[in-house]
Amino acid sequence: MKDLIEYIAKALVDKPADVAVKEIEGEQTSVIELKVAKEDLGKVIGKQGRTARAMRTILSAASTKIKKRSLLEIIE
Amino acid sequence: MESYEFQGKNTQDAIEHARRELGLPAERMEIEIIEPGSAGIFGLVGGRKAKIRVKIKQEPPDEPVGEESPSSIPSVKPSAQETTEGVEFARSSLEKILSLIPVETAQVKSEQTDGTIRLTISGDSSGLLIGRRGKTLDALQFIVNRIVNKVFEERLQVIVDSENYRQRHHDSIVDMAMKLSDKAKISKKPVSTAPLNPYDRRLIHIALREDGEVETKSRGDGTMKKIVIIPRKSSSGQPGRARSREDI
Numbered sequence: 057m058k059d060l061i062e063y064i065a066k067a068l069v070d071k072p073a074d075v076a077v078k079e080i081e082g083e084q085t086s087v088i089e090l091k092v093a094k095e096d097l098g099k100v101i102g103k104q105g106r107t108a109r110a111m112r113t114i115l116s117a118a119s120t121k122i123k124k125r126s127l128l129e130i131i132e
Numbered sequence: 133m134e135s136y137e138f139q140g141k142n143t144q145d146a147i148e149h150a151r152r153e154l155g156l157p158a159e160r161m162e163i164e165i166i167e168p169g170s171a172g173i174f175g176l177v178g179g180r181k182a183k184i185r186v187k188i189k190q191e192p193p194d195e196p197v198g199e200e201s202p203s204s205i206p207s208v209k210p211s212a213q214e215t216t217e218g219v220e221f222a223r224s225s226l227e228k229i230l231s232l233i234p235v236e237t238a239q240v241k242s243e244q245t246d247g248t249i250r251l252t253i254s255g256d257s258s259g260l261l262i263g264r265r266g267k268t269l270d271a272l273q274f275i276v277n278r279i280v281n282k283v284f285e286e287r288l289q290v291i292v293d294s295e296n297y298r299q300r301h302h303d304s305i306v307d308m309a310m311k312l313s314d315k316a317k318i319s320k321k322p323v324s325t326a327p328l329n330p331y332d333r334r335l336i337h338i339a340l341r342e343d344g345e346v347e348t349k350s351r352g353d354g355t356m357k358k359i360v361i362i363p364r365k366s367s368s369g370q371p372g373r374a375r376s377r378e379d380i
Contacts, residue, residue: 059232060229060232060233063228063229063232064229064275064279066165067165067225067278067279067282068275068278068279068282070168070170071170072165072166072167072168073167102278104354104355106274106355107274107275107278109271110270110271110272110274110275111271111275113263113267113268113270113271114229114233114268114271114272114275117233117260117261117263117268117271118232118233118234120260121233121234121235121257121260
């Protein structure tokens with residue numbers, strides 16, 4: 057899950073070196089925290105949150121596969 | 133698989149270096165971007181070179197490869213070159229995402245017409261990858277579009293499809309448009325659709341454009357709007373309205 061978000065985020069931003077992804081695993085739900093450079097925040101969120109929404113959709117498809125739930129949090 | 137790293141002032145430049153150095157067409161290279169590079173502030177401070185990793189794919193058996201030698205590259209028009217690279221880049225990006233989901237069985241075929249790249253996913257995970265009402269497929273398409281258009285200056289449109297979903301969806305939207313317009317004509321009252329995305333709205337507007345008995349209007353704010361199908365007052369109810377489906 058972590059690698060998936062990390063790959064997508066790095067491909068979208070200007071500063072891939074500043075992309076940090078942390079996965080906090082819970083029993084049923086894991087939280088994926090995505091941190092990017094301040095200037096890149098808009099790139100991972102997108103117009104009206106479209107990019108963030110698309111990432112969450114892909115993430116939830118990936119989670120269904122392993123029968124878990126995942127949440128994506130973008131940290132400022 | 134052998135892999136090489138290349139640098140350039142931007143990603144496109146690095147890919148071009150790789151092509152020259154390896155003397156291979158873009159189709160045979162699997163490109164991974166390590167560092168997209170940046171011009172820095174006013175091109176002075178903090179500029180970084182773009183870095184890519186290239187893996188060479190096995191030669192496809194039925195394709196003549198020898199014809200694209202390094203010396204022939206300068207004669208190729210830059211735009212044509214960019215598009216073949218675009219297709220390959222789009223495909224390898226999608227493949228990478230799928231492998232991380234992970235859906236191992238998925239295969240991606242690519243084709244291009246002008247500025248449009250069509251990627252078709254096949255394999256037994258199609259249901260998962262399409263999602264409810266194509267939600268996941270749309271998300272993948274959106275992300276791949278973003279990734280591709282970040283690297284290439286030329287605007288490229290990427291369509292991600294699986295199990296012919298796009299065509300099936302097109303047919304069902306047009307079918308719905310026809311049913312709702314019938315309803316509007318019979319009841320002589322405006323009929324409204326559910327909130328739809330711009331692409332689906334466009335399909336409905338086009339489907340009903342030729343129909344003189346109704347007009348279509350988008351209502352609402354934001355990306356999701358409803359379409360109202362309004363029956364035209366003139367000439368309807370006259371004996372000559374042979375175009376109504378009820379009369380056929």
